[in-house]
Amino acid sequence: MPLDVSQIAKGLGLEAKDLSLSNALCRQEIGAFIGASQGSDEIVLACTQEKRLFEEVASEQEKPLVAPIKFVNIRETGGWSAEAKSAMPKIAALLAKASLPDPDPVNTVSYQSGGRVLIVGPGDAAIEWAKRLSKNLSVGVLCTEGGVLPQERDFPVYSGTVKNLKGYLGSFQVEWLQENPIDLELCTRCGACVDACPESAIDLSYQIDLTKCKSHRTCVKACSSIGAINFDRVDTSRTESWDLIFDLSKDPILKMSQPPQGYFAPKGDPIDQAIAASELMGMVGEFEKPKFFSYNEKNCAHGRNGQIGCSACIDVCSTAAIESQFRDGKGIVKVNPNLCMGCGACSTVCPSGAMRYNYPSVPYQGQQIKAMSKAYKAAGAKMAPTLLLHSNSGGQELVHNLGRLAATKSNQYKGLPSHVIPFGLHHSASTGIDLWLGSLAHGFAQVVILLTGEEAPEYQQALMKQVEIAQSILDGLGYAKDAITLLQAEDAPALQKALGFLSARESLCPLATFAFANEKRETLEAALEHLMLHATKKVTAEQPLALPASSPIGGVLVNQDACTLCMSCVGACPESALRDNPEAPQLSFIERNCVQCGLCVDTCPENALTLSPRLQITEIRKKAVVLNETKPFHCISCGKPFGTLKMVELMLGKLSLHAAFSGEAMERLKMCSDCRVVDMMNKPNDNDVV
Numbered sequence: 001m002p003l004d005v006s007q008i009a010k011g012l013g014l015e016a017k018d019l020s021l022s023n024a025l026c027r028q029e030i031g032a033f034i035g036a037s038q039g040s041d042e043i044v045l046a047c048t049q050e051k052r053l054f055e056e057v058a059s060e061q062e063k064p065l066v067a068p069i070k071f072v073n074i075r076e077t078g079g080w081s082a083e084a085k086s087a088m089p090k091i092a093a094l095l096a097k098a099s100l101p102d103p104d105p106v107n108t109v110s111y112q113s114g115g116r117v118l119i120v121g122p123g124d125a126a127i128e129w130a131k132r133l134s135k136n137l138s139v140g141v142l143c144t145e146g147g148v149l150p151q152e153r154d155f156p157v158y159s160g161t162v163k164n165l166k167g168y169l170g171s172f173q174v175e176w177l178q179e180n181p182i183d184l185e186l187c188t189r190c191g192a193c194v195d196a197c198p199e200s201a202i203d204l205s206y207q208i209d210l211t212k213c214k215s216h217r218t219c220v221k222a223c224s225s226i227g228a229i230n231f232d233r234v235d236t237s238r239t240e241s242w243d244l245i246f247d248l249s250k251d252p253i254l255k256m257s258q259p260p261q262g263y264f265a266p267k268g269d270p271i272d273q274a275i276a277a278s279e280l281m282g283m284v285g286e287f288e289k290p291k292f293f294s295y296n297e298k299n300c301a302h303g304r305n306g307q308i309g310c311s312a313c314i315d316v317c318s319t320a321a322i323e324s325q326f327r328d329g330k331g332i333v334k335v336n337p338n339l340c341m342g343c344g345a346c347s348t349v350c351p352s353g354a355m356r357y358n359y360p361s362v363p364y365q366g367q368q369i370k371a372m373s374k375a376y377k378a379a380g381a382k383m384a385p386t387l388l389l390h391s392n393s394g395g396q397e398l399v400h401n402l403g404r405l406a407a408t409k410s411n412q413y414k415g416l417p418s419h420v421i422p423f424g425l426h427h428s429a430s431t432g433i434d435l436w437l438g439s440l441a442h443g444f445a446q447v448v449i450l451l452t453g454e455e456a457p458e459y460q461q462a463l464m465k466q467v468e469i470a471q472s473i474l475d476g477l478g479y480a481k482d483a484i485t486l487l488q489a490e491d492a493p494a495l496q497k498a499l500g501f502l503s504a505r506e507s508l509c510p511l512a513t514f515a516f517a518n519e520k521r522e523t524l525e526a527a528l529e530h531l532m533l534h535a536t537k538k539v540t541a542e543q544p545l546a547l548p549a550s551s552p553i554g555g556v557l558v559n560q561d562a563c564t565l566c567m568s569c570v571g572a573c574p575e576s577a578l579r580d581n582p583e584a585p586q587l588s589f590i591e592r593n594c595v596q597c598g599l600c601v602d603t604c605p606e607n608a609l610t611l612s613p614r615l616q617i618t619e620i621r622k623k624a625v626v627l628n629e630t631k632p633f634h635c636i637s638c639g640k641p642f643g644t645l646k647m648v649e650l651m652l653g654k655l656s657l658h659a660a661f662s663g664e665a666m667e668r669l670k671m672c673s674d675c676r677v678v679d680m681m682n683k684p685n686d687n688d689v690v
Contacts, residue, residue, distance in 0.1 A: 001079030004088045011092025011379030012099070030057060037065055044098050046074045046091075072098035076403025077422050081415030089381035090421050096375035097368045103360035107291040109337040113170040113243040113262065114138070115284035120162060120174075121248025123147015123205055125268075129246065129277060130155050136281055140242070142176060144249065146205035149189055157184050159207055160238065165245065165253050168338040169262030169283065172242045179236050180207045186228035193229060196222035244283055246276065257318040257456030258341050261289075292342035292359045292426070295335055299354035301597035303331015304572045309597035313346035313355050318456035322346060344430025345459045348466060351552030351595035352575060353520030357430050362523060365435060366442075366516020372421055373443035373511070384445035384507035385421045388487075389431060392424045394452040402492040413496055419504040420448075428452075429459035433470040433552075434520050436484050437527035440474075441512040445505040446483055453490045469551050473528070473615060476545035478536030479508050509534035524553075525592060529618050544614040551613035554596045556589055558627045562608035563587070564647040565630055569600035569609060579624060585644040586629040592621040636667070637675035 006016040027050065036043055037058055045054060048071045058065055072094050078087040115137045119126045124147035130139045134155050141157045149157055160176040167173050182193070187206050194202045197219050201212035208219070208229075215231075223229045245263045247253050252265035259265065262283060266272035301310040306329045313333055314322045321339035325332055333355075335346075347357040356362075369387070376385045390396060399422050406415030416422065425431060428449055436447045449467070451460060463486060470484045489495035514526040532539060539545045547554060556569075556578065565587055567580045577593035578600055580586065601609045632641035633648040652669060664683060668676045 001075065001084050003079070003091070007088040007379050008092045008095065011089060011375040012096055013375075013378065027053065030054075033057065034061070037061060037069075038063060042068070042070070042099070044070045044072060044095060046072055046095060046098075048073045049075075068102070070098050073400070076400040076407075077416060078418070080403040080407040081418065082406065082410065083414070083418035087418040089376045089379035090385065090418055092379040093372035093376040093385065093421050096371045100367055100371055103364040106358050106360075108288040109291050109340075111169045111261065111287040111289075111338065113283050113285065113287070115244070116140070116242050117244035117246055117280055118142060118172070118174060118240075118242040119246045119248065120144060120253065123149070123159075125248050125273075127157070129248070129273070130157075133246075133277060133280065137244075137284070140240075142174070143184075143205070143207075146203070146207050148204045149184070149206055151189055153189075158238065159184050160236075162253050163237070167241075167262075168260040168336075169287065170243050171338070172245055172262065173239065174242060174245070175237060175239045177236045178233075178238050180210075181229050181231045181233065182206050182208055183228050183230070183233075186226060188226055188228070190226075192222040193219035244280055246280060248273065256320055257458065258343070260319065260339050261341075290342065290359050291337050292340055292344065292357060293335060293337075293347065294356045294358050295333070296354050296356070297332040299352045299575070300332050301352050301354070301574045301595050301599065302333050303329075304574055304599050305329050305568075305603055307331075307572065307599055307602045309574070309599035309602070310351060310595065312349040312351065316345045316349050316458050316462045318343070318345075318458045342430075343427040343456070343459055344425075345427075345462050347520070348429055348432035349462050350520070351597065353522075356518065356520065359426050359430075361518060362431075362435055362520070363516050363518055365431070366438060366523070368423070369435075369439050369444070369516075370442050372423075373439075376421070377443065381419075383419060383504040384443055385419050386417075386446040386448060386502055386504075387439050387444045388416075388420050388422045388448050388450060389425055389428060390422060390450040391428045391452070391454065392426055394454040395428060395450045396422075396424055398450070398452055398489060398492060398495050402495050405492050413492065415496075417499055417502060417504070420499060420502060427459075428455060429463055432466055432520070433473075434523040434527065435516070436470055437473070437531060438512075438514075438516055438523055440479075440483060440508050441514075441527045441530045443507050443511050445507050446480070446485070446502065448485055448487050448502065450495075451486060451488045453488075465548075465550050469548055472547050472551075473545065474508075474531070476537060476539070476547075476615065477531055479531070480505070483508060521595075525621075528553075528615070532615075532618060539615055539617050541617055541620055544616040547613040547615060549613055552595050553591075553615060554594060554611060554613035555591050555616060556594065556600060556627065557610045557612050558587065559606075559608040559610075560628050562606045563604075563628050564606060564650055565628060565644045566605065566647065568603050568605060572599045572603035574599065578627075581629075584629065585632050587627045588624040589627050590622070590624050591616050633670075635672040635675050636670045637679065638672060640672050642672040 005019050009016045009019050033054055051071050058069055074091045074094050078091045081087060117137050118140045119130050120142045122145040123143035126141045126143060127147055130141045133139050139155045143159045159180055160178040162176045164175040189206060198216055199212045199214055201209045220229050247265040250268055254263060264276040266276040303309055303326055319339050319341050321336045322333050325334050342359060344357040346355045403415050405413040439447050467484055467486055474483050475481055487498045489498050512530040517523045565585045570578045570580045575593045575595055577590050579588045596611055596613060598611055601611060631645045633643045633645045634641050668679055
């Protein structure tokens, strides 16, 4: 593939002499690598094909490496393309990204498995697999359908219907109902019941076919010395713990899109069953995975005053790792890190930033984005790049496949366009509007999220909603209608066809200078402010930009005729967007803080509040705006303010027809609590109410 060293060096801020060019960065030039590894400079290898070889060679050197070796693929992602000659800015961007320091390490989550596996499913298939796996694992069988039992009792066999299954690798809890009269845990498989049954309702599965049974109970007599048969059993529930689950059911027990680690459900396909069995063999010992998320309950808008507000993270999680918890009226969410698979969708849909993705963090991804944008422009590109977000699993494989096809079948495949920069993620659902809008503000003309079909339906729907919100903002500000878009492709031809619609463009606006922050709202607000500043369509105070109902930004409308300024909404607001004034009966609002959780609406006793998803001008978003105010009501005795005029008038109107509030009792409602007690002591009345 062609390489212009001078152009790439310019993009990296180097002199051409500072870069060495190898025409075949593999076994032929291993000597050049050994020579470079003797120095103290960081080594970036722009090829991943021989990664294993280079790492082995490095480990065998007498002098340990001063800096780590980094690898980046510029071949399938840039050089192997019909536009290879114009891909130098992209190659410079990829090298700049690879040259950054590694992200900070994250905490880990541990699993311990002793290899105890429960095989669930039809008896014949489950027992056959138990025979094979029992040589290396500690197995148990739960027969959900009959099957011939082995005469030898090499492993426990149960029968019944699964009632509940929960847990994860090393810690599964299985509850089943053992409703058949024959308890396989007690049965010795002597065959006496089979011979004794006059209806032949018992076979070598040692389970009674109750549709044939005529209740002669001869089997009970035959088994009297063992006691394995009981037609009057009341307690049918059984529970046991297992490290692994091998589910052979035609309809898997766990219906979630991403089942927990340690759970395998290959259904009835023999090949899939063999693959799963092979994986089971390796699931013994101690394991670790990253803790993908960080949760700050102080920012969470899940619940207040017994009311549920935002439940976006719970709704989107396909692993059932997140659940609601209420304590003293306050609601938070709890995440089980062992069930979390790292999709990051919870942080993507979280409006407040209470749920944060850490693998890697947004600030680190922001550094990568800024480095790529800077290098791309410095390398002499006339147009702005497009950011292609893809998973490091199926998405990366698709990108690489297209590059290889472009190299081997150039008459049919073109590879990635020179302006499209691929950006790998642990999961394609792990980024949201803060990163997308921030990328556009920092020089990218378009952000494209690649979906390959490996994503759970919940994540695809969540991304569609988030893209709708982001694009509605951009549309309203006059930017391109497809500046943020989803791209779906399940194979290389489909990817090439979709990429054909991504033409090179100019950047949306001048480059921003803000840094991507750990706090989602901080990054989002900085991006919004920058994009609004350079928008071709201006938002006005009189006509803010209307957004979709699921927007994480917006305002609150107050029906002033209904609102009594009781301030219940202030106590319910988790983000301090709604505020009272200790000096006067006044309700104010800071729109920038509002996450549209709806807790204020649900809490308001007068139903006076309505959410208004919108984008208001920056000046209004930042400052406190008075939504409603009224005059204070002063005690008719001492003159001290003790409520609002509207609240007292409403109270007097509702109680005026009640017999207990007539005459002096009604007048005392106009007094503060202290004066009311004094007046009652001086003028006692049978109808007095304090």
